[in-house]
Amino acid sequence: MEKVYSEQTGSVANVDSKIGRYLELLRLPDCQLNVVPVMNKDSLEMTDADRVLILGMVRAILKENAPIVITHGTDTMVETGLYLQRALPQLETPIVLTGAMTPLGFEGSDGLQNLTESLLAVQLLPAGVYVVMHGAVHPVHRSRKDHKLGRFVLTDIETQ
Numbered sequence: 443m444e445k446v447y448s449e450q451t452g453s454v455a456n457v458d459s460k461i462g463r464y465l466e467l468l469r470l471p472d473c474q475l476n477v478v479p480v481m482n483k484d485s486l487e488m489t490d491a492d493r494v495l496i497l498g499m500v501r502a503i504l505k506e507n508a509p510i511v512i513t514h515g516t517d518t519m520v521e522t523g524l525y526l527q528r529a530l531p532q533l534e535t536p537i538v539l540t541g542a543m544t545p546l547g548f549e550g551s552d553g554l555q556n557l558t559e560s561l562l563a564v565q566l567l568p569a570g571v572y573v574v575m576h577g578a579v580h581p582v583h584r585s586r587k588d589h590k591l592g593r594f595v596l597t598d599i600e601t602q
Contacts, residue, residue, distance in 0.1 A: 460546050461513060464554055473561065478503065485515025485522075485541075493525045500526060500537065509536045509564040513557070516541040516587055516594075519573060523582030527571040536567040538574045539582065543592050552576065 462477055480499050481492060496512070503510055514522055523539045530537075540560040542553035552575070560574045573585040573594050580596045588595045 461557070464546060464557060467554070468558060468561075470561070473565075475561075476503075476508075483515075485518040488515075488518055488522070493522055496522060497526060497529050500530070504530075504533075504535060507535060509538070509567075511538045511540060511557075511560045511564050514539050514541050516543060516575075519594075520582060520585055520587065523571045523573060523585075527582055530571075533569045533571070535569055536564050537571045538564045538567070539572070540574050543575075 465475060465477070478499060480496055483492065500510060500512075512522075519539050519541055523537075526537060527533075538560045540556045542551055542556055544551045544553070546553035555577075556575045559577065563572065563574045563579050567579065571582040573580045573582055576593045578594065578596070580594060583600045584597050585594050586597050587593075
């Protein structure tokens with residue numbers, strides 16, 4: 443969601459967080475947000491240790507009984523969501539994972555839309571783990587990234 447283009451290498455990479463800057467663009471008068479940076483890493487490079495770190499942060503935030511939005515790379519978003527779902531079977535609040543097929547700041551980015559939708563969805567959803575992107579809400583265990591369509595789709599088969 444937060445990759446930037448490097449003219450030196452001709453590649454995109456995760457360098458710094460842009461979420462705070464984009465949240466400031468939104469009108470959220472009755473919404474108290476706490477941004478907690480955990481890591482800035484391409485999701486394809488994530489390890490089990492990274493997911494343990496995310497789980498630890500989620501557990502700490504859950505003590506505040508607050509819903510959670512996690513921005514995450516789309517390639518392994520479902521894997522992380524399933525990990526959280528398995529680790530938190532007695533979840534009493536919603537957790538939403540969202541990201542962007544085209545990073546924030548790039549022309550045609552879907553990042554701000556997905557972030558905005560996630561902030562609303564997490565206030566309305568029952569307890570559980572979800573993927574929210576492109577005007578859709580999917581329970582994480584029935585969500586998968588469709589590379590051909592360039593979006594997440596709801597599946598009939600539960601992801602394990």
